[in-house]
Amino acid sequence: MTRVLVVDDEPQLLRALEINLRAYGYACVTAVDGETALAAVAEHHPDIVVLDLGLPDLDGVEVIRRIRGWSQVHVIVLSARHGSQDKVDALDAGADDYVTKPFGLDELLARLRAAARRAGSEVSAPVITTGHFTLDAGARRAVREGGEVRLTPTEWKIVDRLIARPGQLVSQQQLLLDVWGPAYAKDVQYLRVYLAQLRKKLEPDPAHPRYFVTESGMGYRFDP
CATH class of the missing domain: 3.40.50.2300 (Response regulator)
Known part of the structure; x- marks a missing residue:
């Protein structure tokens, strides 16, 4: 609707x-x-x-x-x-x-x-397949090593923004505006917390992220 x-x-x-x-x-x-x-x-x-x-x-x-x-x-x-x-x-x-x-x-x-x-x-709802996980944005389904991983609605919003521009930097402010709205445009701690959760769920080594990469002081990018 x-x-x-x-x-x-x-x-x-x-x-x-x-x-x-x-x-x-x-x-x-x-x-x-x-x-x-x-x-x-x-x-x-x-x-x-x-x-x-x-x-x-x-x-x-x-x-x-x-x-x-x-x-x-x-x-x-x-x-x-x-x-x-x-x-x-x-x-x-x-x-x-x-x-x-x-x-x-x-x-x-x-x-x-x-x-x-x-x-x-x-609107395009891509399916992203990497060496470690698959993200079906349309079906809201994440699979890692054959097992389904539950992402929260907010985590999916972040994923949507990042996978829509693979390899490109998305600024911290743009992510905050897109996901939480203008009232949260400076609350970068929100992003740190949610990106840490995403990495724990999807990255093979969350301490050294391969896919959800931080550009220090600027933003994040998704490297498929």
Whole structure:
């Protein structure tokens, strides 16, 4: 089920969209301001964000910029601002689509379907096989030396980020943002603890990691 976060400070519109999206089979989360929206993106990991620009605390363009600091979720702007510069600013900040109010429900649903198709085509759940273990990201299954290894949901989130870019450095801050959200952007101890757990479960010699490698002071990389 596609999860949609709708962000708007108009209670009637927000409620109407929530009811209609659920009726059409979407899982819907709502937020009434920018800070709540940012927290919801970090907590719920929506597939699509439908965002009004005129929010009471943060301008919608700033919300898009902040989301893009740690997430590639599809953002559809839904705004009463019709000016071309408003559209340019939103798209330059990282929005994927722009719909002006008033709008038809059919049009919004069509754009949601298109965004869901793009999101689906971009998602790849790889199967990684090394000399010591296999990781099936889609099935959430890890096998080491013929035995299944249980990874926690948080450990899988870290694995997902690292195996998506094999051999490439992923910074500490990026991992913290992706896995825990912006409130934890400086809590590097979280990463140390969870990487130590991952290594104990998967590495042949956790004290000298072969696969989940630390780049001191910078981040981590996965070497298949």
